[in-house]
Amino acid sequence: MAYWLLKSEPDSWSWRQQVEAGAKGTSWNGVRNHSAKQNLMAMKVGDEAFFYHSNEGKEIVGIVTVAKPYYPDPTDKTGTFGMVDVRAEKSLKKSVGLAAIKAEPRLKNMVLVNNSRLSVQPVTDAEWKLICRLGGI
DNA sequence: GCCAACGTTGGC
DNA sequence: GCCAACGTTGGC
Numbered sequence A: 001m002a003y004w005l006l007k008s009e010p011d012s013w014s015w016r017q018q019v020e021a022g023a024k025g026t027s028w029n030g031v032r033n034h035s036a037k038q039n040l041m042a043m044k045v046g047d048e049a050f051f052y053h054s055n056e057g058k059e060i061v062g063i064v065t066v067a068k069p070y071y072p073d074p075t076d077k078t079g080t081f082g083m084v085d086v087r088a089e090k091s092l093k094k095s096v097g098l099a100a101i102k103a104e105p106r107l108k109n110m111v112l113v114n115n116s117r118l119s120v121q122p123v124t125d126a127e128w129k130l131i132c133r134l135g136g137i
Numbered sequence B, C: 001g002c003c004a005a006c007g008t009t010g011g012c
Helices: A014-026 A034-042 A100-103 A123-132
Strands: A004-010 A046-054 A061-072 A082-097 A122-123
Touching: A004 A123, A014 A034, A014 A046, A014 A061, A014 A082, A034 A082, A034 A100, A034 A122, A046 A082, A046 A123, A082 A100
Parallel strands: A004 A046
Antiparallel strands: A004 A122, A046 A061, A061 A082
C-alpha cells in the first residue's frame, strides 16, 4: 500500500467539507499539473493520503482513503487530466503544521518541504508513520 | 526545439 | 502584500 499527500486551500475545499461528505466520498478534481497527474494515476483503492491545508493553516489535518482509482476529470475540457475519489478516514488528534515538519530532521526530504507547489505528492512509509505519531494517532 | 514572458501557487 | 519557484505559453 502506498501513501500520499493531497493539498487543498480551505477556501476552495476544506477538511471539514471532506468529513461532511462522509462515506460516499468526493472526487479530487481540478488537478492540472502533469507531475500531480502521474501521482494520481499511481494511486490504488485503499491507499491512504494526508489531507493538507495550504495557505490557511499550513498543516496536515486528516487522512483520506482512495475509494476509486484514476478516471477522467469531466471538468477538464481537454480530456488531459483525471482524478480519483477519496473519502475521509479520520482526523488527526493534533494537526501537524508545516513548521513542525520542517523542524523534524527526518522529514527534511519530504516533497512538501522541497516542492511545496506540487498538489499531489508521494509520502514514504517512514514519513507516514512519523507524522501519524506527531498527529497523535 | 529553445527560451523569454507570463501566470499561478504558496510560504513568509 | 510580496516574491520565489515552478509550469506553461508562444514567438522565433
